Each structure stands twice: as C-alpha cells, then as structure tokens.
Amino acid sequence: MNRRSRLVIIVSAGAILVTAATIALTGTLNRPDETSVAVTVPVALKADGLPKNFSIGIVLTLGQSGEPGSEYNRAAQGAVVATQRFAQGGAAITLLAQNDSGSVDGARAAVETLADQEVAGVIVTSTGPQAQAAAKAAEERGIPVISPYADVTEPGQATWTTGPSGPSVEAAIHTALQGKTRVLLVEDGGSVPASVTVSQTLSLTGFEDVPALAQEAAIQTGDQLRPTAEDAPADAEATRIAEPADAVVVVAATPQRLARLIQALQARNVSVPLIMPNGATAPAFASTLAELDGDGSGQLVSIAADGGDTTALRQDAQGRGMSAFLSAVRLTSGNSDIMNVTADAPFAADAWAADSHSHDAVIALVRAGALAGSVDPSKVGAALSTLSLGPDEGLAGPALDFSHSAALSVEPLLVYASPQDLGLRPADEAAPRLIWMPAPAGS
Incomplete structure (x- = not known):
C-alpha cells in the first residue's frame, strides 16, 4: 500500500x-x-x-x-x-x-x-x-x-x-405514474406488475427492429406524425394521433437492451417521461447508452434506494x-x-x-x-x-x-438522470456521464 x-x-x-x-x-x-x-x-x-x-x-x-x-x-x-x-x-x-x-x-x-x-x-x-x-x-x-x-x-x-423489494418498486411505479391517463408500455423482454395500468403495449417482437418500434412509440406519444398510407390520395397529409400517451414505461430483459430502447426513443424525440422500473441504475445501462450516443438527461426516470x-x-x-x-x-x-x-x-x-x-x-x-x-x-x-x-x-x-x-x-425513491459530473470520483474520461438524483425536497 x-x-x-x-x-x-x-x-x-x-x-x-x-x-x-x-x-x-x-x-x-x-x-x-x-x-x-x-x-x-x-x-x-x-x-x-x-x-x-x-x-x-x-x-x-x-x-x-x-x-x-x-x-x-x-x-x-x-x-x-x-x-x-x-x-x-x-x-x-x-x-x-x-x-x-x-x-x-x-x-x-x-x-x-x-x-x-x-x-x-x-x-x-x-x-x-x-x-x-x-x-x-x-x-x-x-x-x-x-x-x-x-x-x-x-x-x-x-x-x-x-x-x-418487488412491492416497494411497484408502489414507486404507481407514484411515478400519478396523474398520467394514457400510459404506453414499450418492452423488449421485460415486464411490469399487473397492477400497473397501461393503455397500449408495443413489443419488439411485433416490429422489424428497434428503430421501427421507437418510431411507432413516437407516433403514439404525439411526437411524430402518422405517415399517410401508400394508397392515400396525393394531397393527403400526415396526421397527429388524437389522444397521445402522456408517459412511457420502458422495460427490457437486460440493461443493455433497455439502453438500446431508450436511445432509439430519444432519436425519435419522444418528449414524455420515460419511466424505467428496473435496470437503468446498473452501470451496464450507463455504459451502453454512452456507446450508442444516447443522452443521459431529459425525461429519464427510474427507481433506486437512497x-x-x-x-x-x-x-x-x-x-x-x-x-x-x-x-x-x-x-x-x-x-x-x-x-x-x-x-x-x-x-x-x-x-x-x-x-x-x-x-x-x-x-x-x-x-x-x-x-x-x-x-x-x-x-x-x-x-x-x-x-x-x-x-x-x-x-x-x-x-x-x-x-x-x-x-x-x-x-425506494424516484430518481432522475443527469449528465452532471459531481467531481466526487476520480477523473475518468472514459466513464459515462450519467448519474441518478432524487427530486429536490418539496418538488
């Protein structure tokens, strides 16, 4: 030593x-x-x-x-x-x-x-x-x-x-979704408790690839227009969904696959909260998101012990x-x-x-x-x-x-992603810039 x-x-x-x-x-x-x-x-x-x-x-x-x-x-x-x-x-x-x-x-x-x-x-x-x-x-x-x-x-x-524990995570999900009336579930092998009410589920198994899934999710949140059908009249215009989702719960079988979903949703400019009950606070999520040039900020929400x-x-x-x-x-x-x-x-x-x-x-x-x-x-x-x-x-x-x-x-607490470097760990240019912080008291 x-x-x-x-x-x-x-x-x-x-x-x-x-x-x-x-x-x-x-x-x-x-x-x-x-x-x-x-x-x-x-x-x-x-x-x-x-x-x-x-x-x-x-x-x-x-x-x-x-x-x-x-x-x-x-x-x-x-x-x-x-x-x-x-x-x-x-x-x-x-x-x-x-x-x-x-x-x-x-x-x-x-x-x-x-x-x-x-x-x-x-x-x-x-x-x-x-x-x-x-x-x-x-x-x-x-x-x-x-x-x-x-x-x-x-x-x-x-x-x-x-x-x-499982029940405490379930309770935190309900807290995160308070006031949300149209919740979209985007999944790649993960699951959420049955008590969590979702309006629609988009599973990767139903799409050609992750970008296609993300595009449909962006349409469902109103962040992208619905393209016209191939047989639509020439003067037909793309339309925005009438009742967009106001939150997206994102789950996957591994943190790496979760990061892939999040990066694709960010690339489609999905602006509603992206709530990830499991896996997001693992280092593997942060490093994979960084490798994909995803953003460690915005509306990313997870659940963690204090x-x-x-x-x-x-x-x-x-x-x-x-x-x-x-x-x-x-x-x-x-x-x-x-x-x-x-x-x-x-x-x-x-x-x-x-x-x-x-x-x-x-x-x-x-x-x-x-x-x-x-x-x-x-x-x-x-x-x-x-x-x-x-x-x-x-x-x-x-x-x-x-x-x-x-x-x-x-x-457990609801925590929110930030790319801020607190300067409390050794300097490491290779480390991903993502930390999770609780909401300020009284917010």
Missing part, C-alpha cells in the same frame, strides 16, 4: 460542493455501537473483535457481452473499497470471487467452491435465476447471504436482500457516510496495486461505477463477524440477524435492519 492510501480522510462537516472542495484529513473513528453520528465520518474503519483469516465470498456472472446477471459487476467493486477501509483500520478481510457462469448449476458450483474455501459469508452480485440458485445453495450450507441487487424470492433465515453519489451533497448522517465512501473510492483508485474483485484488472478501471450497496454488504458481514468473534458462517449469520446498521457502522447507503430478510429500512 502506498503512502497516499494510508492516509485517513474525513469529509468536512459543511456541504460538499459539486466542484469537490478540499477534504480534511484525520484519524478519528466511530465505534459500531455509538448511538450518535459524529460530525465527520472517517474513511478508515476498525473491526474490533474480528478474527484473523476472515474471508467473504463474492458470486458474479462474468462476461463482457451483456450476459444476463453481469450488469452489476462494476457496481460490485464497492466491495473492494470496503476491504480497503478496514485495512486502513488494521483489519484484513479477504474477498474470494467465483463465477457462476450465468447458470443455476454454475451458481451452485460457485457456492460449493466458496464453502470449501471456508468463507464466513457470501455476497451474491448477480441477478436472475443464478442469483436465486446461489442464495439457495449457500442457505443449504449454512452460509449467510447478502444480495444487494436481486430480490431473492422465498429467502431463508440466513439470506438478506438490501435493495428495494444511496447514490448525490447523497454526499447532504449535510445529514447519511451524507457524511457517503462522503467518506467516495473519499475511499478516490484513495483506492489512486493506488495502482489495488485490483478489482476478480483480481484481473486495477480497481481504478471501474472506480466510476463502484457503488455503496456492495460496499455496505461487506460492512454488514464484517460487523457480524466482529460481533460473533468467529469465522463460523452459522455464528456470523446469527450475529447478523441481530444487527441494525447505519453511518456509525460505516454504511454509505441507507440504514439496514437485518432482523428482516428484506433489510432495507427505507422506501
């Missing part, structure tokens, strides 16, 4: 400017059992009572071509940031990654390998059937599981999700926790010797996408291990089930209550 990464950084108690004002340095520490949040939150974290040889398994779906389940691989690099924060505080945590190969059988094999390596807990960063299978396999081996990105169905007693970078602009406890996390991202990125979760590339390559949710999953398992004073998975899981965690314990995202299998303590 170089000299810079040994520094302990603390964020100023004042508001953090978008230009990333100077961050103060200090070495103070909040104990996990403190009941009040300090004015500043340290980057370095201690884990008193954590036994040596504490390791955490990470299950991923590897791939570079949009494999289902791989959409959060870059976000999962937040786990590296958490281990570096504990390393600064004197606690060594080992991350052991396994590829689930995008299949149920691969997921079970990945967990078996991690169990043989005697991990104390597993973080499942994939989605889809393989995420469900990995959680089930770990449960059968008595290993506690945290799933930051997938809503595990019928979780066992030692499985926790830390993202928005744990994005803009949280650091607040002066409350969570804002200070997020500021400390982003400081750690910058420090970790500045050390070229620190590798990513799979140890095949420098962490810096994915610093733009490393998120608080994978980071907080590591924090939770380490706090449980310290409380249990053991690397025994059953004891770690039992300790985790008693914990409620927040900024005092090192979380960057929202509070988590592990007495419930759905540990997220707050309802």
Whole structure:
C-alpha cells in the first residue's frame, strides 16, 4: 500500500460542493455501537473483535457481452473499497470471487467452491435465476447471504436482500405514474406488475427492429406524425394521433437492451417521461447508452434506494457516510496495486461505477463477524440477524435492519438522470456521464 492510501480522510462537516472542495484529513473513528453520528465520518474503519483469516465470498456472472446477471459487476467493486477501509483500520478481510457462469448449476458450483474455501459469508452480485440458485445453495450450507441487487424470492433465515423489494418498486411505479391517463408500455423482454395500468403495449417482437418500434412509440406519444398510407390520395397529409400517451414505461430483459430502447426513443424525440422500473441504475445501462450516443438527461426516470453519489451533497448522517465512501473510492483508485474483485484488472478501471450497496454488504458481514468473534458462517449469520446498521457502522447507503430478510429500512425513491459530473470520483474520461438524483425536497 502506498503512502497516499494510508492516509485517513474525513469529509468536512459543511456541504460538499459539486466542484469537490478540499477534504480534511484525520484519524478519528466511530465505534459500531455509538448511538450518535459524529460530525465527520472517517474513511478508515476498525473491526474490533474480528478474527484473523476472515474471508467473504463474492458470486458474479462474468462476461463482457451483456450476459444476463453481469450488469452489476462494476457496481460490485464497492466491495473492494470496503476491504480497503478496514485495512486502513488494521483489519484484513479477504474477498474470494467465483463465477457462476450465468447458470443455476454454475451458481451452485460457485457456492460449493466458496464453502470449501471456508468463507464466513457470501455476497451474491448477480441477478436472475443464478442469483436465486446461489442464495439457495449457500442457505443449504449454512452460509449467510447478502444480495444487494436481486430480490431473492422465498429467502431463508440466513439470506438478506438490501435493495428495494418487488412491492416497494411497484408502489414507486404507481407514484411515478400519478396523474398520467394514457400510459404506453414499450418492452423488449421485460415486464411490469399487473397492477400497473397501461393503455397500449408495443413489443419488439411485433416490429422489424428497434428503430421501427421507437418510431411507432413516437407516433403514439404525439411526437411524430402518422405517415399517410401508400394508397392515400396525393394531397393527403400526415396526421397527429388524437389522444397521445402522456408517459412511457420502458422495460427490457437486460440493461443493455433497455439502453438500446431508450436511445432509439430519444432519436425519435419522444418528449414524455420515460419511466424505467428496473435496470437503468446498473452501470451496464450507463455504459451502453454512452456507446450508442444516447443522452443521459431529459425525461429519464427510474427507481433506486437512497444511496447514490448525490447523497454526499447532504449535510445529514447519511451524507457524511457517503462522503467518506467516495473519499475511499478516490484513495483506492489512486493506488495502482489495488485490483478489482476478480483480481484481473486495477480497481481504478471501474472506480466510476463502484457503488455503496456492495460496499455496505461487506460492512454488514464484517460487523457480524466482529460481533460473533468467529469465522463460523452459522455464528456470523446469527450475529447478523441481530444487527441494525447505519453511518456509525460505516454504511454509505441507507440504514439496514437485518432482523428482516428484506433489510432495507427505507422506501425506494424516484430518481432522475443527469449528465452532471459531481467531481466526487476520480477523473475518468472514459466513464459515462450519467448519474441518478432524487427530486429536490418539496418538488
């Protein structure tokens, strides 16, 4: 570890400017059992009572071509940031990654390998059937599981999700559609809850290609004219639809396919809100949209837990926790010797996408291990089930209550896309310019 990464950084108690004002340095520490949040939150974290040889398994779906389940691989690099924060505080945590190969059988094999390596807990960063299978396999081996990105169905007693639940996402969709009377659904393999009322559905399976689908959607929103029929009189004029849609819900099987739909709709100048219930906040959506020259602004709406970078602009406890996390991202990125979760590339390559949710999953398992004073998975899981965690314990995202299998303590938010660079992460010209921010209070 170089000299810079040994520094302990603390964020100023004042508001953090978008230009990333100077961050103060200090070495103070909040104990996990403190009941009040300090004015500043340290980057370095201690884990008193954590036994040596504490390791955490990470299950991923590897791939570079949009494999289902791989959409959060870059976000999962937040786990590296958490281990570096504990390393600064004197606690060594080992991350052991396994590829689930995008299949149920691969997921079970990945967990078996991690169990043989005697991990104390597993973080499942994939989605889809393989995420469900990995959680089930770990449960059968008595290993506690945290799933930051997938809503595990019928979780066992030692499985926790830390993202928005299905019902909470459904409620947020209804909030986004309040006042909308003609909702158009555009889909490429995705789905929305049955309770969401749509006036019309356009599916890619009914069109020659994505541009043709987008053109029809633009006609249905009144942003494009309906062309005249081939057998229409020569003086016939194109017409605008009488009752245009006032919102479009866009869903797809993967974030990459979702980005393709959004770029095509933008190219047709669709001006009504484009609401994306799932997949839009994955790094894979941002990078694909950028590759397609799509726009990270306008009327793009999604749903997310309150744990994005803009949280650091607040002066409350969570804002200070997020500021400390982003400081750690910058420090970790500045050390070229620190590798990513799979140890095949420098962490810096994915610093733009490393998120608080994978980071907080590591924090939770380490706090449980310290409380249990053991690397025994059953004891770690039992300790985790008693914990409620927040900024005092090192979380960057929202509070988590592990007495419930759905540990997220707050309802998800409607978030809106912006191409603004907050200046809070390492400069990276190759990173897509897209962040998600909640609506201002009172709006």
